[in-house]
Amino acid sequence: METMLTVDNLGKKFKDKQAIQDISFDVQKGEIMAILGPNGAGKSTTIRNIMGIMYPDDGSISFRGHEEIPRHKIGYLPEERGLYQNVKVMDILLYLAELKDYPLKKAKERALSYLKKFDLEGLENSSVEELSKGMGQKVQFISSIIHEPELLILDEPFSGLDPVSQDLFKTEIRKLAENGTAILLSSHQMNLVEELCDRLFMMHNGQRIIYGDMDDVKERYANFKCTIHGKNERQELEHLPDVERVEQGDNTFVLYLAKDVHAVNWLKTLPDHLNVQELSIDRISLHEIFIDIATDGNIVQREGAAHA
């Protein structure tokens, strides 16, 4: 597989605050790569450094081995959305395509077909002021892919969209990847990322937490956890086999189980006198890992240390 984008040891400081540090990853042709992290983790800073809107203090960025940004081969949807206010939709799309050196006639055709696809048919001659926020976002998405980019960078593409539009975006992003576009997107909507992405890079406080294949990550971090409702002794639960740690909230206990545990067999080992009002057993989701990181929990630190 061809590597489209390589980020190597990227670092950026804002005054005394280290915004990002030692960020390294790459994006391959035809894959969807996600940058995840809570607000303020440094996702947008990383993307802005890639786009040349900011200049990094350390590290390097290369596109197919070249240092220079091939601007007309990249599509970019920034986090802060905006368009010229009193301009027609088609005029903006054609202007942005022209800036990318894309042939005008082809751009017009593509613009019309995408407008149709995104339920904006017939709006090409209305002014941007008349569009709703979601419509504006769709127009921006179209503007970022109108020139058939080889690398597409989407900063929070799903924020502010209704579920129908989210699905539309998801389908389109997947299709682009199938056609060989390398896609880098940032998000904090875990369910979407879980469905969509091939690989992920999770960061917190400007540093790498997890980087790898979606399936690997799930397998590595998504152990079983058992939630028990009922009056029990914490100490007793802690001494059950294969329990790595216990979290308690009133009468609810969450037991984090060891890797490779067999769920049914483990359930059989529960003592008879245990007070169980409710019991559930499931895997730790990406969502929980995310929350855990955002609240400085310890799933990843523990697991990460074990697998480092």
Next chain:
Amino acid sequence: MRNAMKVGKWEVKRNLKNKSFLIGLFLTPVLFLGFMFLGSLFGDSDDGGETTQVFIQDQLGIFSSLEETIEATELDWEMQTTDVNEDDVQNQLGESENAAYIFLDERALEDGVIPIYTSDEIGMGFMNQVQVLSTPVKALQMQQLGLSEEELAAVSMDIQFEETTSEELAAADDAETTESGGFLGEDPFERVIPGAFAGIILLSIIFSGMYIFQSASNEKKDKIAEIILSSVTPGELMQGKIIGYFVLGMIQAGVFLVFAVPISIWQLDDVPILEYLLVPELILLVVIAILGYFLFAALFIGVGATMADVSSAGNFQGMVMMLPFPAVYFHCTDHQ
């Protein structure tokens, strides 16, 4: 550079499709010229509307010389002799509007006082106008004292001071031909017309510079700057804006001139406007104007880059706009 041209083309196209820009484009010259010429039109008709009736009770026998004086000064007076008594004046004035009674008798020669009775409404500045009558009265006074013609001329002549600075002396030595007249030369329009043209150019430059600044900060505010910067470098974007707004400024100046030149030719019949305008110095002016535009654009971009949005930069904008005016001040003090 190609990208800069694209940005420039876009800015021109975008603004020319923008209603508020178009309204401003045509309204500015209309307002400007409107105030310049309409004011004088109304002024003329006001003056022409009212004729002052002046009745003179002439006991000195100088009515004919007074008439000559009034004719020479082109005052809008209708003069008549009258034999109304000073005591009856009140009745006479009560019936008439815009009228005045002047009594010329021994008092004028002996005390130098001429009584004038005016109606309630009298043309503005009548009391100033009436001063011209003092010359013939003065002449009569002198005559009665028995002065000869020569003595009369000497006495009635005003004393004038004529100033020549050393600079002017040097200039006079350098150039054999001396210009007659003062600062504005023989025909004031010879200087005024290029000056007005330069003023139009100056205004266009300031406005274009301001537009660049507003456009850049609006892009920041509308959050589109990042999208544009993903396609072009910041340098190209700004170059494009400078080119684009230069063209827009020229369009503005062009529209202004399309209004101004025909109206001026129509209003100022006998002034050869085009001959005064199309002189070799015009090329120099245009070169300086273009350089000035670059200076302004650079200042506005520099300032705009440090400002978050238009409103926070409002004060600074005013300061940058005032920058060319100290030059005007120095120019004027230089000539005084």
